[in-house]
Amino acid sequence: MDTDEFTITIDSLSYGGRGVGRREDGKVVFVPMVLPTEIVQVRVEKEHASYCVANASALIKASPHRVAPECPYFTLCGGCDWQHLSYPEQLTWKAVILRDEIAKHLHLPMPGHVEAVPSPLTYGYRGHASLQCGNDPEFALGFFQKGTRTIIDLVECPVLRPRVREIITGVREILRTNPIPGLHSIEIHSPQDESILQLKCRGNIHQSALMTMELMYRELDITGLSLVVFGSRRSDHVLGQRFCRYSLPLTGREVHLSCSFGDFIQANMQANTALVEHVMSLAEGSEKILDLYSGSGNFSIPLSFVASEVVAIERSSRLASLGRVGAKKNHAGNVKFLALEALKAVTSIRDESVGFDAVVLDPPRQGAKEVVKVLPELHASRIIYISCNPSTLARDLAVLCGAGFALKQVKLFDMFPQTYHIESVAYLER
Numbered sequence: 001m002d003t004d005e006f007t008i009t010i011d012s013l014s015y016g017g018r019g020v021g022r023r024e025d026g027k028v029v030f031v032p033m034v035l036p037t038e039i040v041q042v043r044v045e046k047e048h049a050s051y052c053v054a055n056a057s058a059l060i061k062a063s064p065h066r067v068a069p070e071c072p073y074f075t076l077c078g079g080c081d082w083q084h085l086s087y088p089e090q091l092t093w094k095a096v097i098l099r100d101e102i103a104k105h106l107h108l109p110m111p112g113h114v115e116a117v118p119s120p121l122t123y124g125y126r127g128h129a130s131l132q133c134g135n136d137p138e139f140a141l142g143f144f145q146k147g148t149r150t151i152i153d154l155v156e157c158p159v160l161r162p163r164v165r166e167i168i169t170g171v172r173e174i175l176r177t178n179p180i181p182g183l184h185s186i187e188i189h190s191p192q193d194e195s196i197l198q199l200k201c202r203g204n205i206h207q208s209a210l211m212t213m214e215l216m217y218r219e220l221d222i223t224g225l226s227l228v229v230f231g232s233r234r235s236d237h238v239l240g241q242r243f244c245r246y247s248l249p250l251t252g253r254e255v256h257l258s259c260s261f262g263d264f265i266q267a268n269m270q271a272n273t274a275l276v277e278h279v280m281s282l283a284e285g286s287e288k289i290l291d292l293y294s295g296s297g298n299f300s301i302p303l304s305f306v307a308s309e310v311v312a313i314e315r316s317s318r319l320a321s322l323g324r325v326g327a328k329k330n331h332a333g334n335v336k337f338l339a340l341e342a343l344k345a346v347t348s349i350r351d352e353s354v355g356f357d358a359v360v361l362d363p364p365r366q367g368a369k370e371v372v373k374v375l376p377e378l379h380a381s382r383i384i385y386i387s388c389n390p391s392t393l394a395r396d397l398a399v400l401c402g403a404g405f406a407l408k409q410v411k412l413f414d415m416f417p418q419t420y421h422i423e424s425v426a427y428l429e430r
Contacts, residue, residue: 005043007060010034013093015101015390017081017420029054032146033075035063035085036093065089070123070158078146080159080418087417091116094422095412098390102410102426105394106401114424115411117278120270122417123158127191128267131168133175133183141172141186159418164190167197170220178212182229189259191269194244196224198261204231213239226261243322248273248302250280255302257326263319264295268415275386275413275423276302279360282384282427283307286357290349290380292342292371293363296322297335299386303360304332311356312337313345346374358382367392369399376403383428388415390422397426405430 008021008029019034028051034040041058069075069083082090095114103110119125132151134140142154157165167188175183182203189196197216201209209227217225217239224240243260246269259265266272279299283289284306291300294312296319303310304327314320317339327335338345342363349356359380361368365388375383383405387393401407405428415423 003044003047005041005057007039007041010036010038010040012036013097013420015097015420015422023052027052031056032081033084034059035066035089037061038063038066071156073142073152073154073157076145077143077152077154079143079157081420083418087118087122090417091118091412091414094414094420097420098410098412098422098424101390102394102397102407105398106407110407110410112409117271117274117411117413119268119414119417121268124161125270125417126159126267127161127164127189127269128265129157129160129164129168129188131186131188133186135179139176139179141168141175161190163195164188167195167220167222171197171216174212174216174219178208178215180209180212180227181206183209187261189244189261189263189265191244191246191259191265194223194241194246195220196226196241196244196259196261197222198226198228201227201229202231203229205229205235205237210237213237224261248276250277250302253302253305256329257297257301258322259296260318260322263322266298266415271413271415271423272298275415275425278411278413278425279303279384279386280306282425283358283360283382286382288356288358290346290356290359290378292345292359292361292368294323294337295319295362297326297337299360299362300335300337301326301330301332304330304335307357308334310335313340313342315339315341342368342371343374346371346378350374350377354378356380358384360384360386362386363392365389365392367396369396372396372399375400376405381430383426385426385428386423387426388421388423390424393424393426397428400428 010019010021012020018030018032039061040056042054044054046053065086074083095116099114140151140153142152182201185200187198213227223244227237229235243258245258248255286307288309289307291312294300294314300312320337320339323337409427412424
């Protein structure tokens, strides 16, 4: 058997977006850009002890769920993984991946099925973009090519909101004739009506860069613009506001929030609204809620409407301060924002025997490995864990279930159509 080039049937999709099959010798093969049930000719790119990575050289039998990608850059750009897979099947496979990952760590069947809540928009949903910029040798603005540091110069990106695409077009036109020396990345926040833009440069500031910055602010009709220069010392030049406002149209109430340069914000506002409402429904009836990794209040402020008291823990003092402003604007006087590390906060709460009915946590991709070891000692009867990484979620759920919590429900919210990324909510009780 030729182990470098061979034909395989794709059995499943992995977290990471690649197709999975087995070579005749039993070794697992990961292949990008292919789908379950497809028969493909592949060539091995890298051989490992227990698996290999291959690229498809020919598609012999296509999946009935294969569709034409909407983006002409799809096969090159690293931004999307599954534009060639029909949207209902994207949801199906995300649910399968999430279910299998949790079951593997818990060594137990999942409680019921994983419900997948679709995104209201499958394209044109993304209100946040981090673009790469280069001039080697010609100007390029876009995303990295898959698996490389080469910039794909994108003229169009269908997953971005129309307003974000409009801003990118304007930025491109300005920078082609008014380059900024050392510019390497551009971040855009445009969740709804207001938009902010941050440019990041290496080297020293030039007067021409400030003039280009003023031109952008004037021509692009944006709320705020920041130029950050990393030279002999860091400098930050700002025109307009440092933040943009957006709202969550919740059932019976609209919540007004804001985000600033460098903040984390959910890229899909419509899906985020559904996610927040689900978390509120799970927490309803709680007297006192602890919200860990709160940011500026995406969950904390809405939770104030279903509880008597909410304590929000956020390590960034700037985000905690923004949360306090948001609480005041929404007349949420029962929310307290504390600028603390999550582990330090839960350890202090345990040592001081402060009681909470429910704990909500929305950690970064690496999860909450040390924090979940302390949570069972807080005597909360409910835990609502929001996750963007099935692997670290499953690891942390195993700790909580081992300490006496029961996993009652897992629900998936599709924040990122056309990609393998999975946002989910796990609900535990004891």
